[in-house]
Amino acid sequence: MIDPKESAYLKAKKIETGTVIDHVPKGMALKVLRVLGIEDDFPGTVTVLMNVPSSHYGFKDIIKIEGRLLAKKEIAKMALMAPAATVNTIQNFTVVDKYVVQVPSVLEGVVMCPNPTCITRSEGTPRLLVENASPVRLRCAYCEKVYGDKDITY
Amino acid sequence: MDLITTRTLSKAFIEDILQKAQGYEKAARAKKNLTVLKGKTLATLFFEPSTRTQMSFQAAMLRLGGNFVGFSDPKSTSASKGETLADTIRVVEGYAHAIVMRHAVEGAPARAAELTDLPVINAGDGSNQHPSQALLDLFTLQQEKGKIDGLTVLLAGDLKYGRTVHSLMYALSHYDVDIQLFSPPSLKMPESIVNDVKERVSVKEVTDFGDADVVYATRVQRERFADAEEYQRSLYTIDEAMLSKIKSDAIILHPLPRVKEIAPEVDLDSRAKYFQQSFYGVPTRMAILETLIGASND
Ligand SMILES: [Zn+2]
Numbered sequence: 001m002i003d004p005k006e007s008a009y010l011k012a013k014k015i016e017t018g019t020v021i022d023h024v025p026k027g028m029a030l031k032v033l034r035v036l037g038i039e040d041d042f043p044g045t046v047t048v049l050m051n052v053p054s055s056h057y058g059f060k061d062i063i064k065i066e067g068r069l070l071a072k073k074e075i076a077k078m079a080l081m082a083p084a085a086t087v088n089t090i091q092n093f094t095v096v097d098k099y100v101v102q103v104p105s106v107l108e109g110v111v112m113c114p115n116p117t118c119i120t121r122s123e124g125t126p127r128l129l130v131e132n133a134s135p136v137r138l139r140c141a142y143c144e145k146v147y148g149d150k151d152i153t154y
Numbered sequence: 155m156d157l158i159t160t161r162t163l164s165k166a167f168i169e170d171i172l173q174k175a176q177g178y179e180k181a182a183r184a185k186k187n188l189t190v191l192k193g194k195t196l197a198t199l200f201f202e203p204s205t206r207t208q209m210s211f212q213a214a215m216l217r218l219g220g221n222f223v224g225f226s227d228p229k230s231t232s233a234s235k236g237e238t239l240a241d242t243i244r245v246v247e248g249y250a251h252a253i254v255m256r257h258a259v260e261g262a263p264a265r266a267a268e269l270t271d272l273p274v275i276n277a278g279d280g281s282n283q284h285p286s287q288a289l290l291d292l293f294t295l296q297q298e299k300g301k302i303d304g305l306t307v308l309l310a311g312d313l314k315y316g317r318t319v320h321s322l323m324y325a326l327s328h329y330d331v332d333i334q335l336f337s338p339p340s341l342k343m344p345e346s347i348v349n350d351v352k353e354r355v356s357v358k359e360v361t362d363f364g365d366a367d368v369v370y371a372t373r374v375q376r377e378r379f380a381d382a383e384e385y386q387r388s389l390y391t392i393d394e395a396m397l398s399k400i401k402s403d404a405i406i407l408h409p410l411p412r413v414k415e416i417a418p419e420v421d422l423d424s425r426a427k428y429f430q431q432s433f434y435g436v437p438t439r440m441a442i443l444e445t446l447i448g449a450s451n452d
Contacts, residue, residue, distance in 0.1 A: 011204075092383070113261075117259055117260055117261060117280050118259070118260050118261050119239070119257075119259050119260065119261035119262045119264070119265045120261065120265075121237050122259065123239060123240060123265070124240075124265050124268075140261065141261075141264065142260070142261025142262075142264045142265055142281070143260035143261035143264075143279075143282055144159060144161060144260075144261070144282055144347035145260070145282075145285065145346070146344075146349075
């Protein structure tokens with residue numbers, strides 16, 4: 001059931017084809033967009049709703065991206081900052097696919113190991129084990145160093 | 155099976171190695187060569203030179219009746235000509251039954267282990283791990299103190315970058331021990347390692363050696379400090395004056411080579427066990443090689 005307070009926002013701007021990311025933690029929308037590589041040169045319309053009242057979370061952010069579908073790898077990247085988000089694929093103004101973001105147990109080739117003297121900086125594919133989703137705690141499968149949210153550059 | 159880190163080792167594996175090391179001690183002392191690994195070849199790839207660790211592995215392989223090939227001068231290898239680790243491993247795979255590897259780059263042995271079915275033993279990767287050292291350290295405790303449980307083990311020196319103390323923290327965490335940390339403020343044990351072990355074992359920072367049953371000294375290296383004065387302030391030396399403040403039945407260990415952490419006069423004290431410790435490397439590595447090579451089908 002959609003809260004009547006919420007429905008006004010959801011109606012705000014329907015998109016024909018693209019992605020609606022719902023249940024983004026309050027204040028994280030711009031970070032998520034940056035991770036997805038969506039910046040001012042993006043050809044479609046991007047709508048960001050911030051501080052939307054939410055029945056579950058108090059407040060949340062919503063992102064609507066016109067003309068862009070997300071790959072699984074992109075969703076994995078986003079999962080660290082928005083672990084409870086839902087990714088809705090929109091075609092012809094209707095939701096054709098709904099995907100609840102899950103923090104994967106392993107991030108393979110998604111983010112770089114921050115350690116400059118890690119083997120994955122010179123060869124191989126970075127692999128970070130997600131030891132904890134919230135707060136984020138990652139461990140490099142190679143150099144074994146442990147990182148929090150602030151250490152990771154997306 | 156590989157030996158890359160002590161972080162994920164089981165106590166059963168550790169106990170098995172200690173038991174086997176005990177069995178090999180006599181042969182190691184008598185410098186007697188067995189036939190356990192007859193016909194097997196160990197590749198010792200030391201991308202970062204360390205004659206001590208390399209010779210210890212080579213001696214262990216010879217005692218088991220095997221032989222070895224390898225290098226210890228990275229300048230003479232193709233790695234210095236830009237060959238990837240992946241290529242080096244594929245080449246070595248053609249003539250060895252196991253690989254022992256030291257590398258300045260953290261995680262290099264873990265990557266090597268993924269590239270080959272041969273057992274890979276990490277003999278030190280950057281500031282990360284040195285698991286065979288930790289196992290021989292435990293074996294030293296068992297032999298010299300008669301037990302591991304119940305001991306208070308003090309780790310001194312560079313605890314931030316010291317791979318031997320990182321490995322030892324995890325290895326000790328399987329036992330009922332108290333771990334004490336003694337280091338300059340800028341070289342403290344990484345918080346992540348303390349967090350990994352603190353549910354199993356007590357860890358606290360100390361400012362003297364008075365309660366320790368085991369004093370495990372490590373080097374403090376000049377290159378870790380930008381400031382010469384801070385380096386000087388961070389140095390510590392176990393000398394005769396310091397010995398009087400260490401328990402009379404304690405033992406003093408050091409992974410060697412030492413620089414100024416232990417004064418030469420301490421060598422004559424009955425508590426000095428670092429040369430014994432170095433010898434225990436041979437039976438411990440015999441146990442490791444037998445376990446890993448024996449378990450592989452190649
Ligand atoms: Zn790493």
